[in-house]
Amino acid sequence: MRKILYGVWKGVKYDNTEGGRAAPLDLPLDKIETFNPGNPVDAVVCNFGFLVFDPNVSLAGVLLRYYALARENSCGACTPCRTGSILLAECLRDAVEGRGDTVDWDHMLDSAEQMKYTSLCGIGRTTPEAMIGALKYFRDRLISTAAPLKGDMYMTITAKCIEACPSHVNIPRYIDYVKDGHPDLAAGVLLHHYPLVATCGRVCVRPCEAACRRNYVDRSVAIKDIKRYVSDNAGAAISDLFHGMDPVIDYSKARVAVVGAGPAGLNCAYHLLMKGYPVDIFDKDEKAGGMALRGIPPYRLPKGLLQKETDAIGELGGEWHFGQRLGRDFTVSSLFDDGYGAVFLGIGCAEGAYLGLPAEDRSLAGYQNGIDFLLEIEKSVADGLPPQIHGDVVVVGCGNVAMDCCRTAGRIATGKVHIVYRRTEAQASADREEIEAARDEGVEFHFLTNPVGILSENGHVTGVKLTKMEIRGTDSRGRPAVRAVEGSEFDVPCAMVIAAIGQKLERDVFSDADGVILDRYGNISVNPALATTRPGVFAGGDCATGPTTLIGGLAQGQQAANSIDEYLSRGSVGFTPRSRMGEIIRDCELLEDGGPTVPMEKMPRHRVPTIPVESRECNFREVDQTFSDDVARYEADRCMRCYRMMAVATPRPIPGNEALHRSPDTENLTASARGTN
Incomplete structure (x- = not known):
């Protein structure tokens, strides 16, 4: 493992050079030993200060790159940051270009400290930390070794949000x-x-x-x-912003098939189209949207609004193929036979889970899983004929699907709606505001309660048998363990029981010939680049992670589009610098500097x-x-604009970072650095 040569971190000096003093550092150095394979981290600069690992690194060269970006991203709202960032960048430029003896370094230290203590936002308050440390403890080294940065540098401006x-x-x-x-x-x-x-x-x-x-x-x-x-x-509506825009499709590029028009598939298609790829989108339904269309009730998401946003894909030149189901109308292999260069699978988890109780009869009238229930209601509402439930409803589970189910049931049931959850409210995965909204609408919550049987007569649900639960110890995942309280069973009459406890991938869409392997959880097995076990096939969203959020699916769609672009242009899927920087920020807790x-x-x-x-x-x-x-x-x-700037220097070029070293002029770094956000 590489060791720190010298630096200043959280105001503490570290000097392991000849004659220096070794000091322990509470930082997982193994997490930042290399940035990408074969490319060690030579230096780190951030809101905590700086660390140098290689004696050949020019500290002034590293800091010049860093403060050139700070200068370009100062909002200009306050004088200390606006002028201070310019002064720091220019004095470092003088040093790198051999004019360090003309710089008033004491004045630079005063300017950096004033910038730190009187600026209004995160860039002004935190970026001076590295310069202050360098001038206080390593001024001679900063000046004597001043030279342009020879290697590469990756920088990002980020915040906790x-x-x-x-x-x-x-x-x-x-x-x-x-x-x-x-x-x-x-x-x-x-x-x-x-x-x-x-x-x-x-x-x-x-x-x-x-x-x-x-x-x-x-x-x-x-x-x-x-x-x-x-x-x-x-x-204007989002789709209207693209209306009349000439598609930028380059038909010399390989065609890409996107299977599934849910959030992940839509965003993958969107980014591929923006990169110029011809894209065909296949979906088993007659409209785009996936679970965002079928699983989110209209009182939260008006369907016409979603339709206007999905229309943007068509405005950009995407071709729709509705009513086409994977495994029935086409296969992964047949897509390649038809000439597609890559395939993205965003097929979701459309199969709802049941409770799995002893002697459970899934054919009972009034017993449904949450996914089927929401789909049925969505179709009925879309047709203008919402159904009615005569009696009480019990929804089992306390995630966001359960909230959608109970709030939907409350709008069509003549009786009361109950939520039954085996754990505590604090352990529920549902959005807090959704729980509050459900309570406002009259939903009754039963925490530390679990179903043990469904009551029925003549093929119809008549109630559910419940038992009280208690917390005892922890389970295999480290959560508080729950167990049934002996003798606490009781019955709740109802006309309908909805199991909202999970959903899973429909496995019959694949055959062995497709070469797409599932993991032990029944999801499509993918690597960090979202590539599956078959070359050229990528997957994201629910089908690759299990049920995820809308923003999670959107993010994976964008990531997959970038991976597909790399696969089609370079023949392999490699390294993403922004993801690597995110790992360093997380593993080293670089944003955990308090309020x-x-x-x-x-x-x-x-x-x-x-x-x-x-x-x-x-x-x-x-x-x-x-x-x-x-x-x-x-x-x-109310936003405090609490940006932080992070940078790593490496001796060799960083893949995917080409925009950052197209020009030796550091002031041209801003646009590419902003793009990493």
């Missing part, structure tokens, strides 16, 4: 545009990652908000609700307006509404 987002959307940037009154430009930031902007703004599970640094002050920024505001105020270092004014978070509970009965009107302009700008103003 960006890293938490599976798609790595530059969230502070689109929030900045909203703050400035430009939702149309904010939509452009989002369209860089996926076309389902309005859909994601309504149903995203918001991992970004859990990571938001605003939680240190009061509550997270309403990122999802701002996204919805952006989609509703972009000036604001200065007092922040508390600004209460706005809740998105909703229609009254009494207006939700017996209909599927959209419940959540959108922010007004004033509220959206207020909420955007």
